[in-house]
C-alpha cells in the first residue's frame with residue numbers, strides 16, 4: 517500500500533477528520549482503518565495517523581505504533597477540545613511526534629477542535645456556580661460551546677491542504 521490512514525476515535529470527531537484526510541489523498545493505492553493494538557506494521561510507505569487528545573497527549577496504541585515505524589513518511593492529525601491556541605497545539609504535536617523514530621520522514625501535524633462530551637461542560641458549570649475561578653470557568657464554557665461546531669467544513673478543507681503539503685514534502689503530489 518502507498519498510503520495508509522490509521523486513526524483512534526472515541527466519540528467520532530477524529531474519525532470524521534480521518535475521512536476528510538483519506539478523501540484528500542489522490543485516488544489509487546490507499547486504505548483507511550482504525551488503529552488497534554492488532555494492526556500490523558509495514559502497511560504502507562506513507563502513513564497519516566490520527567488521534568484524539570487525552571490529557572495533552574494521545575492514547576498508548578498510537579504512541580506504541582509510532583515508535584515501531586521505520587523508514588516511513590509519517591503525518592499526524594488529531595482533534596482536541598481546545599480551540600485557537602497555537603502554543604497548546606504545538607505542545608500536543610511535540611508530545612506525540614517525539615515518539616517517531618528519526619529514520620522516518622516526519623511530515624507535520626494537523627490539529628483542529630472537536631466537540632467534547634456534555635459531562636465536561638457540567639464540570640465547568642459547577643466551577644462557575646461555586647464562584648471560584650469564574651473567569652476561567654466562563655472561558656472554558658465558551659471554548660466548550662465553540663467546540664460543539666467542530667470538526668466542520670473549514671476544518672476538513674484545512675485538512676485537505678495539509679494532505680497536499682504532505683504530498684509535496686514527499687515529492688509525490690500529482
Ligand SMILES: Cc1cc2nc3c(=O)[nH]c(=O)nc-3n(C[C@H](O)[C@H](O)[C@H](O)COP(=O)(O)O)c2cc1C
Nearest residue numbers: 525526527528529530568569571572596597598630
Ligand atoms: C478523558 C478526556 C480527556 C481529554 N483531554 C483533553 C486534553 O487534554 N486537551 C484537549 O484539548 N482536549 C481534551 N479532550 C477533548 C477531546 O480530545 C476531543 O473532544 C476530541 O475531539 C475527541 O475526539 P474523538 O471524538 O475522536 O474521540 C479530552 C476528552 C476526554 C473525554
